[in-house]
Amino acid sequence: MDFFDICENWSRDQIENEQVVRLKKSITQAMKAPFYAKLYKDAGLSADTIKSPQDIQKFPYISKEDLRDNYPNKLACVPVSEFVRMHCSSGTTGSPVAICYTKKDIENWASLMARGMYMTGIRKEDTFQNMSGYGLFTGGLGIHYGAEHLGCMTIPAGAGNTKRQIKLIKDFNVSVVHVLPSYAMHVAQQVQLEGTDPKTLPLRIALVGAEPYTDETRKRIEDILDIKVYNSFGMSEMNGPGVGMECQEQYGMHIWEDSYIIEIIDPETGLLLPEGEVGELVMTTLGREGMPVLRYRTHDLTRIIPGDCACGRKHKRIDRITGRSDDMFIMKGVNIYPMQIEQVLMAFPEVGQNYLIQLEKEGLKETLRVKVEVREENFVEDMRVLRALQDRISRRLHDEILITPVIDLVQANSLPVSEGKAKRVIDLRNN
Ligand code: ADP
Ligand code: ZN
Numbered sequence: 409m410d411f412f413d414i415c416e417n418w419s420r421d422q423i424e425n426e427q428v429v430r431l432k433k434s435i436t437q438a439m440k441a442p443f444y445a446k447l448y449k450d451a452g453l454s455a456d457t458i459k460s461p462q463d464i465q466k467f468p469y470i471s472k473e474d475l476r477d478n479y480p481n482k483l484a485c486v487p488v489s490e491f492v493r494m495h496c497s498s499g500t501t502g503s504p505v506a507i508c509y510t511k512k513d514i515e516n517w518a519s520l521m522a523r524g525m526y527m528t529g530i531r532k533e534d535t536f537q538n539m540s541g542y543g544l545f546t547g548g549l550g551i552h553y554g555a556e557h558l559g560c561m562t563i564p565a566g567a568g569n570t571k572r573q574i575k576l577i578k579d580f581n582v583s584v585v586h587v588l589p590s591y592a593m594h595v596a597q598q599v600q601l602e603g604t605d606p607k608t609l610p611l612r613i614a615l616v617g618a619e620p621y622t623d624e625t626r627k628r629i630e631d632i633l634d635i636k637v638y639n640s641f642g643m644s645e646m647n648g649p650g651v652g653m654e655c656q657e658q659y660g661m662h663i664w665e666d667s668y669i670i671e672i673i674d675p676e677t678g679l680l681l682p683e684g685e686v687g688e689l690v691m692t693t694l695g696r697e698g699m700p701v702l703r704y705r706t707h708d709l710t711r712i713i714p715g716d717c718a719c720g721r722k723h724k725r726i727d728r729i730t731g732r733s734d735d736m737f738i739m740k741g742v743n744i745y746p747m748q749i750e751q752v753l754m755a756f757p758e759v760g761q762n763y764l765i766q767l768e769k770e771g772l773k774e775t776l777r778v779k780v781e782v783r784e785e786n787f788v789e790d791m792r793v794l795r796a797l798q799d800r801i802s803r804r805l806h807d808e809i810l811i812t813p814v815i816d817l818v819q820a821n822s823l824p825v826s827e828g829k830a831k832r833v834i835d836l837r838n839n
Contacts, residue, residue, distance in 0.1 A: 415664075415666045416523060416527075416721060416723075417720075417721070418666065418722060418723075419722055420722050423665050423666060423722060423723065424460070424461050426666055427461045427665065427666070427669060427694060428458060428459070428460060428461060430666070430667075430694035430695050431455075431458050431461065431464060431669065431692070431694060432455040432456075432458050433455070433694075433695070434692070434693065434694055434695065434696070434700045434702060435448070435453075435454065435455040435457075435458065435467075435702065436454075436455045437485050437697055437700050438485060438700040438702055439454070439455075440485040440486075441478075441482065441483045441484060441485050441699075442482070443474065443478055443482065443483055444483075444700075444702070447468060447470075448467070451467075451468065453466060453467055461669060464669055464671070464692060464702075464703065465671075465680060467702065467703050468703065469673075469678065469690060469703045469704070469705050470701070470702065470703060470704055470705070471704075471705050472501075472502070472505060472645075472705075472707070475505040475645065475701070475704075476502070476503055476505055479503075479505060479506055480494075480506045480508075481494075481506065481508050481699075483699050483701075484508060484698065484699060485697065485698065485699060485700060486510055486697060486698050488508075490510045490511075490698065491508040491509065491510060491698055492509060492510060492511050492514060493508070493509045493514055493549075494506055494507065494508045494509070495507055495509075495544055495545070495546045495549070495550070495644055495648060496544040496545075496644065497546075497643065497644040497645065498545055498644075498828065498829060500732075500829055501707070501732065501734050504544075504644075505644065505645060507644050507645060507647070507699055507701075508698050508699055509647075509698050509699075510697050510698040512697055513647070513696050513697060513698045514553065516667070516695060516696070517550060517553065517554075517647040517648065517650060518553035518554050518556070518557040519554075519557060520554070520647070520650040520651070520664055520667055521550060521551060521553065521554020521555075521557065521649060521650030522554045522555070522557040522558040523650075523664065524554070524640070524650050524652075524653030524662075524664075525554060525555065525558050525560075525584075525615070525653070526558060527653055527655050527656075527662070527719075527721075528613060528615065528636075528638040528653060528654065528655070528656065529613065529636075529656060530555075530558065530560065530584050530613060531558075531559075531560075532558060532559030532560055534560050534561075534583045534584045534612075534613075535560065535561045535563070535580055535581055535582045535583055535584070536555040536560040536561065536562045536563065536582070536583075536584045536585070536586070537562075537563040537565050537573070537576060537577060537580075537582045537584070537585045537586075538551050538552055538555065538562065538563065538564055538565060538566075538585070538586050539565055539566070539567060539573060539585055539586060539587040539588070539591060539595075540566070540567060540586055540587075540588070540618065541566055541567035541568075541827060541828055542564060542566045542567075545828070546642065546643075546644045546647070546648025546649060547586070547618050547648065547649055548564070548566065550642070550647065550648035550649045550650060551586050551615075551648075551649050551650075552564055554649070554650055555586075560584070561580075563576055563580060563582065567591070567827040567828060568827040570594065570595055570598045571598070571602075573595060574595065574598060574599055574602065574604075574609075577609055577610065577611065578609065578610070581610045582609075582610060582611060583610055583611060583612045583613065584611070584612065584613045584614070584615070585611060585613075585614050585615070586614070586615040586616075586617075586640070586649075587614055587615075587616055588616070588617075588618050588619055588828070588829065588830070589616050589617075589619060589621035589625055589626075589629070589830075590619065590621075590762070590825065590826060590829075590830035591825070591826075591827070592614060592616055592629045592633075592637075593625070593628065593629065593632075593761035593762065594761065594762070594825045596629065596632040596633055596761070597760075597761050597820065597821060601821075606632050606633045606634075607632075607633065607634040609633065611633055611635045612635055612636065613635060613636050613637075613638065614629065614633070614635055614636075614637050614638070615637075615638050615640040615653070616629065616637050616638070616639060616640060617639055617640035617641055617642070617649065618640075618642075618649070618829060619829045619830060620728075620729050620730065620731050620735075620746075620747050621728075621747075621750070622728070622747055622750050622751040622754060623728065623751075624750070624751055624754035624755050625750065625754050626639070628754060628761070636656075636658075638653060638654040638658065639653070639654045639658075639661055639728060640652070640653050640654075640661075641653070641661050641726070641729065643706060643708075645691075645701050645704055645706070646668060646691050646693060646701065646704075647693070647696070651663060651664070651668060651691075652664075652726060655717060655719040655721060656719065657717055657718050657719050659713070659717070659718075659725070660713040660717070660725030660726060660727055660728075661725055661726050661728075662717065662721055662723045662724070662725050663723060663724055663725070663726060664723055665723045665724060666694065666695075666723075667693070667694050667695055668691055668692060668693060668694060669691070669692040669694060670689060670690070670691055670712065670724060670726065671689075671690040671691075671703075672685065672686075672687040672688065672689060672690070672710070672711060672712055673687050673688050673690055673705075674687050674688075675687060675688040675707075675709075675733050681711075683711075683712045683713075683714045684711055684712065684713070684714045685711055686709060686710065686711040686727075686730070687709065687711070688705060688706065688707060688708065688709060688733055689706045689708045689709070689710050689726065689729075690703055690704060690705055690706065691703075691704050691706055692704065706732075707732040707733045707734055708729045708731075708732055709729065709730050709731055709732065709733060710726045710727050710728070710729050710730065711726065711727050712724055712725070712726055712727075713725040713726065713727055730745060730747050731745045731746060731747050735833075737767060737833060737835065739767060739774055739776050739811060740774055740776075740811050742809060742810055742811055744776075744809050746765060746832040746833055748808050748809055749763070749765060749778060749805060749808075749809070750763070750832075751808070752801070752804050752805050752808050753778070753780060753801065755804075756797070756800070756801060756804075757783075758782055758783060758786040758797055759780055759781070759782065759783070759801070760780075760781030760782055760783045760784075760820040760821075761781060761820070762781045762821075762823045762825065763778060763779060763780050763781065763823070763832075764778070764779040764823050764824075764832065764834065765777075765778055765779075765832055765833045765834070766778070766779065766833075766834045766836060767833065767834070767835045767836060767837050768836050768837065769836070769837040774837065775813075775814055776809075776811060776813040776814070777813065777814045777815075777816060778801075778805070778813050778814070778815055778816070779816045779818055779823060780801065780815060780816065780817055780818065781818055781819065781820050781821070781822065781823055782794070782797070782817050782818070782819070782820065783820055784819075784820045787817075787819055787820065794817055797817065798815045798817055801815050802814075802815050
């Protein structure tokens with residue numbers, strides 16, 4: 409079967425030789441769309457420019473704006489009658505972009521997804537529950553098709569309705585789930601509230617992704633449920649989920665380089681960064697026929713992990729995504745990413761599963777308020793203990809982000825839980 413076929417074991421040479429062949433084809437294919445044809449012709453570029461994978465650096469970047477400008481299907485490189493599906497990005501940072509897929513694109517995507525799942529140890533004997541929202545979001549059908557391709561009995565549970573999710577897990581002996589990090593924490597908490605020890609659920613693996621989370625959060629989900637959590641990465645522009653997945657080493661996500669080229673650039677200067685340095689991920693589809701996307705600036709911040717993975721696969725790994733360049737907020741002149749805050753919070757055993765960052769302004773005074781859920785058993789403690797906890801969190805955060813936040817300790821389960829991607833930051837400064 410193709411999900412653990414030979415290309416998973418390719419050497420670097422094999423990967424790079426195939427990349428050249430596929431990149432040339434992708435450029436020719438992309439130039440069937442007037443946007444790419446003009447962009448490349450004006451710069452004197454074509455498939456013939458490519459002699460090695462590095463020659464891709466001669467091509468201009470494209471941005472989310474370019475995809476938005478060409479909405480809904482002006483980037484089509486096949487007759488629109490060849491399309492069998494469309495999806496949209498979630499629109500986390502603005503109006504969504506649309507991607508249309510041919511039958512072959514859908515099959516390739518399912519195969520990539522299945523390959524990633526297989527790598528984590530999922531097999532056809534597993535029962536798989538997909539807790540992503542279905543519909544336009546690629547996390548629904550994208551993961552679903554991958555799981556079916558692998559041969560798993562697949563439950564399209566969708567997002568939300570936590571009680572039903574838990575019942576399905578128990579009734580159908582579900583061994584693997586795909587779930588957003590924020591929702592995984594919520595489900596675990598709900599299981600506890602129902603009086604069940606989450607460790608007794610039949611789960612053994614969770615694929616967790618679609619939004620940033622820290623290693624501390626991963627450890628928490630693993631401990632509460634007594635499972636293995638594998639980071640799963642993707643974006644609609646690159647198909648959807650299945651672009652990158654952690655192997656059992658749990659150290660970085662392998663990107664299937666027979667189907668994608670990855671580069672890391674300095675987001676300010678646009679210059680290529682050496683392996684190991686953190687910057688913006690730029691991605692290129694290889695082999696997508698309906699809507700190839702070439703040298704796309706993802707805004708996601710990560711680094712390529714140098715060296716070979718202990719698992720033996722030669723497909724490069726990217727590190728945990730720390731956020732998007734547009735997630736950053738500035739408070740009192742300091743650049744802050746929400747994940748810096750999550751990392752500190754989740755290291756406190758007293759801290760519960762959810763938090764919310766609120767940016768406030770009164771006159772000229774700016775305040776960074778962090779609302780933090782405290783575990784049920786810790787919330788009953790006397791005021792002095794809670795005050796001391798507040799101070800410790802505030803001091804640790806100050807060490808990390810260099811400004812002193814106001815910490816509100818709140819009861820477990822009291823902050824809003826999103827069915828989709830969590831909204832971690834609320835900016836009230838311009839109200
Ligand atoms: P949108 O960009 O509007 O959220 P998508 O639903 O296509 O649309 O989401 C893709 C984005 O989700 C990625 O670009 C990235 O920012 C984020 N993402 C996906 N998987 C992960 C992950 N495992 N870790 C961190 N961020 C992720
Ligand atoms: Zn590996």
